[in-house]
Amino acid sequence: MCRPAVSxxxxxxxxxxxxxxxxxxLAGVAGTSGEVGSPPLRVVSMNLCTDQLALxxxxxxxxxxxxxxxxxxxxxxxxxxxxxxxxxxxxAEEILRLDPDLVIAGTYTTRATVNLLRRLGxxxxxxxxxxxxxxxxxNLTRMGALLHREAQARALTEAFDRELARLSxxxxxxxxxxxxxxxxxxxxxGGGTLEAEIVTAAGFRHLGTELGLSGAxxxxxxxxxxxxxxxxxxxxxxxxxxxxxxxxxTHPALQxxxxxxxxxxxxxxxxxxxxxxxxxxxxxxxxxxxxxxS
Amino acid sequence: MSGGRGIRFPLLVAGLASLVAGLFFLSLAVGxxxxxxxxxxxxxxxxxxxxxxxxxxxxxxxxLMVGAILGLSGAxxxxxxxxxxxxxxxxGVSASASLGAVLAIHGGLVAVHAYALPLSALIGALxxxxxxxxxxxxxxxxxTLILAGxxxxxxxxxxxxxxxxxxxxxxAAMEIxxxxxxxxxDRSMVHVGLAGPFIVVGAVLLLLTGRALEALSLGQEVARxxxxxxxxxxxxxxxxxxxxxxxxxxxxxxxxxVGLIVPHLLRPLVGHRPGRLLPVSALGGAAFLLAxxxxxxxxxPGRDLKLGVVTAIIGAPFFLWLLLSxxxxxx
Numbered sequence: 001m002c003r004p005a006v007s008x009x010x011x012x013x014x015x016x017x018x019x020x021x022x023x024x025x026l027a028g029v030a031g032t033s034g035e036v037g038s039p040p041l042r043v044v045s046m047n048l049c050t051d052q053l054a055l056x057x058x059x060x061x062x063x064x065x066x067x068x069x070x071x072x073x074x075x076x077x078x079x080x081x082x083x084x085x086x087x088x089x090x091x092a093e094e095i096l097r098l099d100p101d102l103v104i105a106g107t108y109t110t111r112a113t114v115n116l117l118r119r120l121g122x123x124x125x126x127x128x129x130x131x132x133x134x135x136x137x138x139n140l141t142r143m144g145a146l147l148h149r150e151a152q153a154r155a156l157t158e159a160f161d162r163e164l165a166r167l168s169x170x171x172x173x174x175x176x177x178x179x180x181x182x183x184x185x186x187x188x189x190g191g192g193t194l195e196a197e198i199v200t201a202a203g204f205r206h207l208g209t210e211l212g213l214s215g216a217x218x219x220x221x222x223x224x225x226x227x228x229x230x231x232x233x234x235x236x237x238x239x240x241x242x243x244x245x246x247x248x249x250t251h252p253a254l255q256x257x258x259x260x261x262x263x264x265x266x267x268x269x270x271x272x273x274x275x276x277x278x279x280x281x282x283x284x285x286x287x288x289x290x291x292x293x294s
Numbered sequence: 295m296s297g298g299r300g301i302r303f304p305l306l307v308a309g310l311a312s313l314v315a316g317l318f319f320l321s322l323a324v325g326x327x328x329x330x331x332x333x334x335x336x337x338x339x340x341x342x343x344x345x346x347x348x349x350x351x352x353x354x355x356x357x358l359m360v361g362a363i364l365g366l367s368g369a370x371x372x373x374x375x376x377x378x379x380x381x382x383x384x385x386g387v388s389a390s391a392s393l394g395a396v397l398a399i400h401g402g403l404v405a406v407h408a409y410a411l412p413l414s415a416l417i418g419a420l421x422x423x424x425x426x427x428x429x430x431x432x433x434x435x436x437x438t439l440i441l442a443g444x445x446x447x448x449x450x451x452x453x454x455x456x457x458x459x460x461x462x463x464x465x466a467a468m469e470i471x472x473x474x475x476x477x478x479x480d481r482s483m484v485h486v487g488l489a490g491p492f493i494v495v496g497a498v499l500l501l502l503t504g505r506a507l508e509a510l511s512l513g514q515e516v517a518r519x520x521x522x523x524x525x526x527x528x529x530x531x532x533x534x535x536x537x538x539x540x541x542x543x544x545x546x547x548x549x550x551x552v553g554l555i556v557p558h559l560l561r562p563l564v565g566h567r568p569g570r571l572l573p574v575s576a577l578g579g580a581a582f583l584l585a586x587x588x589x590x591x592x593x594x595p596g597r598d599l600k601l602g603v604v605t606a607i608i609g610a611p612f613f614l615w616l617l618l619s620x621x622x623x624x625x
Contacts, residue, residue, distance in 0.1 A: 074462070184465040186480060186598070218598050221480045222326040222345050242399055244472065245465035252482050253348035257341070 039148030040102035040123075045070075046090045046113070047106030049273035050127050052078050053139060054104060056156060056276060057149045064098050074237050077269045077277050092116045102146065130274025132197045133164065139274065156276045163279040167201060167286060177230035177289070179264070180207030182254075184245035186221060190214040194274050202285035204231070221248065225257050231289065232258045235268035264288045303570055306563055310577035314358065317584035321354035322346060324591055352483045357584045359486075359493045360478070360546050363500075363538035365579015366572060368553020370500045373507035373568040374531045377436055378558070378616065382539045383550030385439070386446025387422045391543035392473040393450040394418025396457050398544075400466065408484075412492050416540030422446055423532045436620075475602030476547030478587050485545040496538025497576065503530045507568035549602050551609025552579050558616065 042064045045051045051070035054063055055078050068089050069075055070082035088094045090110040095103060095117060103124045105114050117124050125146055130136045137157050144153020179199050181188050189195040190213030196206040207229045213219070224232070234249050248254070266288075270281035322331040325345070334342045364382060371380035382388050398404050398414030429442045454473050458466045506527035509517040517524070543549075556578040557571055564570040586604045593599060 075464075184463075185468055220326055220598075222349055225341050225345055225349075226327060228341065241461065241463040241466075242402060242405055243461060243463040243466045244399055244469050245463065248480055251348075251480060252484065253344055256348065257344055 040100075040146070042098065042100045043102045043104065043147065044088060044095055044098050044100040045104040046088055046095065046110065047104070047127070048075060049129060049275065050104040050106055050143070051082065052076065052273055052275050052277075053127070053143045054147065055081055057140070057143050057152050058147055059149060062147060064100055065095075075269060075272055077273075077275075077280075092120075095122075096120065104143075104146070129194075130278075131192065131194055133160075133201075133274075133278075135194075136160065136274040136276070136278060140276065160276045160279055164201060164282070167279070167282055170203075170286070176203060176205050178207055178210065179204035179231040179233055179285075180219075180224060180227065180229035181233045182219070182224060182249065183235060184243070184248065186218050186248050187216050188213065188219040188224075189216050194278070195271065198271065198278065198281050198285065199233075201282045203289075204285075221251060221253055225253065228257075231262050231264050233264040233266055233285070235271065236265045237268045303564060306560075306574060307577065310574055310581060313581045314577055314584065317581055317588065318354050318358060320588055321357060321584050322350045324588055325350055326595060348482060349480065352481050352486045353478050353587070354584070355486050356478050356481050356489070356546060357587045358580045359490060360542040360549065361552060361580040361583025362576040363493045363497055363542050363579070364549065364552035365556040365582065366497055366500050366553075366576040367535045367539050368579070369557040369568070369571045369575035370503055370507065370531050371535065371553070372557055373510065373571070374503070374528065375430070375439065376510070377439055378620065379436060379440055379554070379613075381551070381554035382419075382535060383548060383552070384447075384554060384613075385422070385426055385443040386450060387419050387426075387535060387539050388543050388548035388550065389447040389450035389454070389474070390422035391415040391419040391540045392548045393454045393457075394540065395544040396454050396469075396473055400457050400461050408488060412488050412541040412544045415544035416492065416536050418450070419540035419543070420532070420536035422450070423535055427528070427532070471600060472547045474548060475600035475606075476543075476549035477590075477598065477600050477602075478546055479590075479598050481545060489541040489545045492537050492541030496534045496536070496541065499530050499534030500538065501572055501576075503527050503534070504569040504572050507572075511566075511568050547600075547602070549583070549605055551605045551613065552582055554616075555609050555612050556582055558612075 039059075039062070041062060043054060043058065043062055044065045045054045045063070046067050048067055048069040051066040055066070055070070063085055065086040065088045066082050068087040070085075071079050071087055073079040076082060086098075088098070090105075090113055092113045095113070100122065103114075103117055103122050105124060105126050107126045107128045114124055114126065125142075127139055127142070128135070130139055137160070140153045140157050140160075141150075144150045179202075181195060181199070183189075189208045190211075191206065191209030192214060193208070193216075196209050199206040200209075207227060208217075211219075211227060219227075232254070264285070266281065266285060270277055270284070319331065323329055329338065329342050329346060329350075331346055334346055338346075367387075368381045371382065371385070372378055374380075392415070394417050395411055395415040397418075398410045403410035403414060425446065426439070426442055430439045451474055455470050458470050458473075461467075506517065506522045506524075509520045509522045510524075510527070514524070557575045560574045560578050561571055564574055583601075583605075586608070587601055589604050590599045590601055593604075
């Protein structure tokens, strides 16, 4: 809750200490810090995940620009809506030219740009990627507070929790099969990640968690066969364009060991960012496997 | 010609061949878990049999074939250019083949026909060898050759990165490391089938140059008087290298230094005879690459250490030592 204030304070301090900051810029910063009470009206987001959260919450006209990824239909769930807005490529120059009163960025993207924007006295809020459902709620609430759209954020959070509760009620007491993810370049995901949370919520045990892996790690094909999960899940779109990286997903050993009935294909767009639509990933995954009758 | 060497040569071949056989066997056995290949096929678990047949066997076969063709082409190029530093990796042939392969994959040619991959890599390799020949000419000057190789390698590497960065596939950029450093991890029988025929034909063409290289080591005039047709020898070497190295790179990425080290280590053992150096370099290259690929699996299991990292760690100091000894000889 206090993060925006902290980051704002940090921005002001950075601007104050900035050697090149002119008197005029300082005055501008002082002005914005005095206007915390009024909603930001020229918001620019430069990260795919904050783009989508902002799109879901912002009032009409409140957003000035989103990252170019937001309108890319292969990664963004809200690409159709994002296409109506101008796009940026995370470069300080284009962000400055948009004259934003709030810049939203991810903690992992374009560090140099974020630091430069802060030095120049812009208000920058950073969002860490969601690693679980609690992070999604927290990010939603924080985004709502930043945009002065608390009511919308509350409504989305409540709907999100309702859906999750309904899904977990569906999956009572059945035998939980093991599901391992397998992506291009032989990557799988470990425990403590959003993927693990989604897989668990969909009624599976998560292979990466059970193997004690952490983060995104390479899992040699041999190890996957030895671990022998009940299902292997891959993402469809990343393999749609030709690349050597995706070859591993059609490796003869993989196809012989895991028949088509044990391969699941998910829509990557719902898995990249933690957002209210993450619940769609859970629903689709739970529906991909015929019920718990057996 | 001496009797002593004549006895040693078959012994050397037999020794290298058994080394290759031993490493090949180890290559089947070593991985995430130890699998005994002999007992697994008679009565192991289904998972063991699948891992052996579909994951480790293609890896070992590729290690054998790729290593052999790299060692062989190194020996032929060194003999033909009469230059101890000639080697497909160093001269930019491997990097150009990588570029060809990347263009075939990301340009969608592979979707049209699977053989577009080795063919396109082959064309990349062929163009680079022809370009090198045009640049260096018959002088065979070391400096020009190495500089041309450096320029070609960085140009092909840059273009490879460019193609991969332009790809809409977010994983493509992660491939850059594979194409520049090479790896045999998780290849399949499909890749063996794609590259195998080209590598075999390339190896045959390269081995045919043996007699000519032998004569050439006595000087171009002598070679000509012995009835060696230089044009034919050159064509065989260029085509053989392009076919073999091109196809090898298409499935395993650019692996450096094999063709540099192996002929040098073996040359004294065959009495500096280029004709005999060819078959032993093929065997030595296979042994070297199989051993390097085993190291990759033993040092950092599960982390996909790139093969080129190991060959370069061994090869680059060797290369520097070679440069020093050349300088000493010239002084």
